[in-house]
Amino acid sequence: MMDISSFKYIANNQARKIETEHLSVPFMDQEVIGKVRSFHKRFPEYQVTPLHSLKALSRRLNVQNIWIKDESYRFGLNAFKVLGGSYAVGKYLANKLGMDISDLSFEILKSREMKERLGEITFVTATDGNHGRGIAWAASQLGQKSVVFMPKGSSNIRLNNIKKEGAEASxxxxxxxxxxxxxxxxxDENNGVLVQDSSWDGYEEIxxxxxxxxxxxxxxxxxxxxxxxxxxxxxxFLQAGVGSFAASVLGYLITKMGKNRPITTIVEPNEAACIYKSVEVNDGNPHAVTGFMPTIMAGLACGEPSTVAWGLLRDYADMYISCPDYVSAKAMRMLGNPLPGDPxxxxxxxxxxxxxxxxxxxEEQVLHQIASQLHINADSRILIISTEGDTDPEGYRNIVWDGMYPSF
Incomplete structure (x- = not known):
């Protein structure tokens, strides 16, 4: 019997009521979207990552369609994080040069002339793996240095992948x-540049x-x-650590679709559900989860919500879910062993x-109320973003081959 006692949710009944006719997200307007996409398109490694349609699973779950955006193909780095890190590095360097990022590409930034103008820069970050690898890759591509700190319990495989990109990492x-x-x-002590998706008062631009x-x-x-x-x-459905990724996608959807944007659910692991906790406290402010966070979802094991992301997620997400690790493990097995006809x-x-x-x-009768509140039915078209591949291959095999974190 599946234990769903630790599966928690909060519906945001105000998400669709506080809006004006012209919704806008100041940092995610059409001009910004165009600049970001254009910047990434100039990378030699750039390719659009696959969008899979799971038609057989859609029939099984009685919805019209389920799409999976597969970020394991992103720039050969097996995760989406490099998109944010590379753009932030590009923006920092463009500002330092007094130029607009629209006039720059990584090829231009890699040139000897630009390197001489910029001098030596050390980019610094903390990461469970994917973000740090993206920063290390971007810095290495530009002939710059990077220093990466990882939390306790991080995968040695992820550590070594960061080091392979030229970073000093530990x-x-x-x-x-x-x-x-x-x-x-x-x-601060070494005249480095902190490139972090966590944000706090005084550190919000990057x-x-x-x-x-x-x-x-x-x-x-x-x-x-x-x-x-x-x-x-x-x-x-958008997974959240500090909330930057989820708020980015939600902000984009607000800009593109306004009131007609998809019903948005924020998903976190129980051990690191800082967005859920902040909503549960219900005083309008972000609240931290403290201590160590022993979840298999290492990329989501973050205790403090981003101050940039929090307001968007608080006001415009429709539901917040905190779930145990077996939920993710089950989906890893489902995707790795699909129904006939599905990729x-x-x-x-x-x-x-x-x-x-x-x-x-x-599928679980006791959780049908959640689907009902989200208005999920046979006409629903559902987007899931798989933000990483098997960035820890040993951990992936433990779950998919050996059945760790079973559902029952």
């Missing part, structure tokens, strides 16, 4: 949020650039859906959880 004895503080201290960088993946997605001749999604997708622990939530609220 696993600390700290949780994620304290690793961020360590990175900030290091940057995190905003990171969020803008993420919009490439959702811009691609809507374009792919249009090309296949389908209508846009009615629902989207196989290799999705990591932080990438698969949205599908896990969807499958449970459609």
């Amino acid at each position: 696993i600390t004895d700290l949780n994620y949020d304290d690793a961020v503080k360590l990175a900030k201290h290091y940057a 995190p905003t650039w990171i969020m803008q960088g993420y919009c490439t993946l959702i811009d691609e997605t809507l374009e792919q859906i249009e090309i296949e001749g389908s209508e846009w999604p009615t629902h989207v 196989r997708v290799i999705s990591g622990e932080s990438g698969a959880v949205g599908l896990g939530v969807l499958s449970l609220i459609r």
